[in-house]
Amino acid sequence: MSTLTIAIAKGRILDSMRPLWEAAMNVWPIPDSTRQLWFPPSAQTPGVLIARARDIPTMVSLGVADLGVVGLDVLREYPQPDILEVADLKISQCRIVMAGSHDSWPEGPVRIATKYPRIARQFLEQHQISGELVALSGSLELAPVLGLAPYIVDIVDTGQTLSEHDLHEILTIMASSARLIANPAHWYTKAEAQEFRDVMAYQREEVGNVKR
């Protein structure tokens, strides 16, 4: 009987996690077309808790979940000191980029729309760019189109959405993929947590090899 609960970010990460999980456990605890968000641990598999990406580090740090799967972009934007990043699962790979209506590097004071104000601010400081951040929570591609901000800092996968809005990628600020995070107390006191990491890391390589 498993005693582990894994919090997984809903959306792309949850979808990408399924092949890894199925390969490792031979069973996926979430039935198709269900709206349930909590699946307790069973004899066959650890439990799953589905939540918004931003909430995963909080759940893990408070010990509600033993482990969590969340994007590196979220971990860097909302740093949480009381967790351990224990594996790069190499799924849901994407990038945080700066893009604009022109492909030119920003000169002078600029305005940048983003849903990653912390990452964007660090980027501006690092490159000594004087800029004003406009915090938006989504549909960032609209900002240059509507004249709200000539530049955006956003997450991209293939870049198709950017090109559909006539936006040019100027620079990749960071690469991101899903990371397995752990509650330190559970990491040290539940041997099963470290075993889960090892199994997932192994499957990550196996599934990666099959794809390659």
Added chain:
Amino acid sequence: MNQWLRQNLEQYQLLVRLLTGLLDRGFYPIPTAPTGQQTFRVDHTLAIIDSLNRFPDMGQGGPLKIFSTGPVYQPTSSQWTETLDVEILGGSDSESLGIVDDLLRWLCDGENRPHMVIGDLQILTQTLTLSGITKEDIDTFVGYLRTGNRVDAESLLARRAPSYQRLFHIQSWDGLEMKGPFAPPVDRQRWMASLSNLSDVSWDLASVGTWPYYNGLVFSLYGKNIGQPLIRGGQFQLTLGERVWRGIGFTVFVGPYELFARGVI
């Protein structure tokens, strides 16, 4: 409401027992302000040292045993956590470790067995230096570990010194390899052996603590099914003005410790 009142009562009774126990063991209380310099208190140690730094001398020859209490602020969750902070300043390594040992025996003297994780920044740095990686890389590596980022730390080590990947193997005291670059020195081994009577003990060189002033031994205590640390601490060195403060200290997180002491989980 009665249950809530009773829980509060029990937590305060526990706190009083802890405070009385420290006073009985010759510790001096030092008040620290919950706010200062436009920030909330996130750690007692800095505030304690700041207060002591105003006095021209240490006040006594041997190790100075002090404590402070009160909640600390956790910026990421915007929460206050009730803590008890214990510091032993000055004195020799063995003296201060002996005092910590005595305190841990007192704090862990219950039906439940905690799990203690021990690391050592000095040994980690020596091991990494032995591996041939640069000081800059060592700083980066330790920086990653301080923020809990084992992925990038492991990846850096894999690139620079692949044969040192074993550093990330957490070893329980029972299966501890007694020799080689990853093993603790003899005095630490003795300490860990003596602690294994009261706690499960793991040696994890990748455990470096969260505070930048830790520079030697670091340790944390956890309880099974309690998702928060019970106790966290380590050896430190802090420079304030021209004075260097060396010591060892730890924080008791009263809420999780109470759950552990009562054995409610």
